[in-house]
Amino acid sequence: MSHKTAYSCLALIAASLLSTSAFSQPEPIRIGFMTVRSGALAAGGKQMEEGLNYCLQERGGQMAGRKVELITVDTGGQPATTRTRAQELVERSKVHAIIGPLAAFEALAIDDYIKQVGVPVVSPSAAAEDMTQRKPNPWFVRAVGTSAQANHALGEYAAKEMKLKRVATIGDDFAFGHETTAGFQRTFEENGGKVVKKLWPPLNVADYGSFISQLPTDVDAIFASFAGGNGLRFLQQYAEYGSPVKVIAHMTTVDEGILKSMSQEAVGVISSGWYSATQDAPGNKEFAEGMRKAYGADPGYYSVGAYTACAFVDAAAKAVEGKVEDKDAFMKALRSVKLDKGPLGKVSLDEFGNPIMDVTIRKTEMKDSRLQNVVIKTYPAVTQFWTYDQKEFLANPVYTRDYPPAKNLGN
Amino acid sequence: MAFWASQSLNSLALGGLLFMLAAGFSLIFGLMRVANLAHGALFMLGAYVGLASVQAGLNFWLAALLAALAVGVVGGLIERFLLRRLQGRTLPQVLLTLGLAFIIADACLMVWGGDPMRLPPPEELRGAVRLGDLAFPRYRLFVMGASCAIGIGLWLLIERTRIGAMIRAAVDDMQMARAIGISASALFSAVFCLGAALAGLGGVLGGPILSVYPGLDADMLPLALLVVILGGAGSLLGAFIGAYLIGFVYTFGQALVPDLAYVILFLPMVAVLAIAPNGLFGRRLS
16 A cells, blocks of 8 residues: 555545544534623623523533533623624524523614524513513513512512502613502502602612602602612612611612622612522522522522523423524424523413513511521412403503503602 | 702702812813813722722721822823823813723723622711701711812812912913913823812712712713803812702702703703803803
């Protein structure tokens, strides 16, 4: 055998080896992750990254036997940038699914685009009601509840069990604040309570002083719904004014993500939500402990949202045996995901792609020398429609600043 | 009655905070004709340095002093090594300060993370003072007093000292001031240092009210611009009156017509610009 033929033989063997190894090692599953690394939303973005990384590490970087390649992009919290980044993920990186984005207006910015190209998107945080209600998107699934999902429960609890009669509300003046407050007001008033005053400070208001001075002191409680760092600022300033009235709140006002920066002013706040680091859901103990060990703080809204989104994608990938290239089958699997354990415990999705899960009433307490949201009551398997008939619910307009109308203002 | 009283106190507290923010901006603009767009970022940097010092165990007052010094030094460095190279070229200077604002904001995000943080007020100023059925935070009363003290201090500095006379001369006519032997170079550095230090101090004193978070810079800068445009650039009295005016307009606007709060905030500015383009107390700038 001449040298030349020996070499070509060798090359042939090498080539065949290579091709078999390529065959046995399928391409990775590519997941696009849209986060925010700069600006005012960066804290939430960082917590989302932590939740997602924890989920991937837990699964050894694999889903359904295939390696996962994570392509992270920074949207800067800007809707226009979000749109461009989504396009990059789909057209250049050819991702099989997207986890993100963070804010509702970002999700709305890519709503049409994801319908048009047909890419599965799992939202780890954007809660805008209509995305899973009156304007559903077949390619969109949520790993968090709608804005008002937990507040229906709080409204009923406040009226029935806390026996509150008159409440004033204060919330961020944007869709999330409007929707959360509306959900509370609806069930609270239907159970005999009265909302006597509603205040809407602008999202980036420098000082809550002028609003706090307007909050009545002769009511039974103040309902507060703030996002991002605003809960911290409001509670701190309210305490400065002597906190004359008890505070009840939407979960993000006392989220674990900002609770670590708070102190005495948060103690005693009653809130409702689908996640608390202390909740007794199957799988949450391990999760919360693992997250604390890895990142030194209790997990909260954003990290749990991203973790759950990742767990959804994993479960769907397993259901289609890793064949995520078949978009329609993959999306179908994603829409019928059921989880038995994890931070949220049992979760399934309704026909709109929105989670059905336990909602808890919690009280913020100082325990083990850190602030924790301690569960005092659990409402099992709560849907975005609460106890209302779905058709009737959807026939009404979406929750806004003025819907449902507040009939008891000034009483 | 309680409503008007408590909202007036709120207005005064906010006005005091705005004065600390705007005084430095106005000084720098009056002398150097540079709209220092990094002023909000310096305010935030001051708040973060103050917070870090408090967390390191320093008491609040020392932390405030340290933050003012640190931010003053940063300001001095910016003037010496960056702005000086572009002397006399206003537009590039403004762009430079805008770039610096982004750099400082991102550096803060990198060092201190994105979580909003709480800067506790000093122990002796916690809680509320009660006057009848009116509760008002003690710390806010202090902020009012502090801003008046700073205002008086600056007034004395500018009206009653030699350096102040030099600054006034240079604001009125830079070439003439140079001709009679005033060193503009030293004066520029000193004023920029002072302006930055005031921003830093304002950041720490504002921290317990505003809390410290990424984006604080962008929230505060427009308010500083508003105060200076209203009061007149380069005028201390203008900054003082402008700050309290905006404090009142902002607070009462939000309380009485919340939907139009931002419109009302900018209305006085438009009105003043239409009637007195140099602001209420501004001198005609050459």
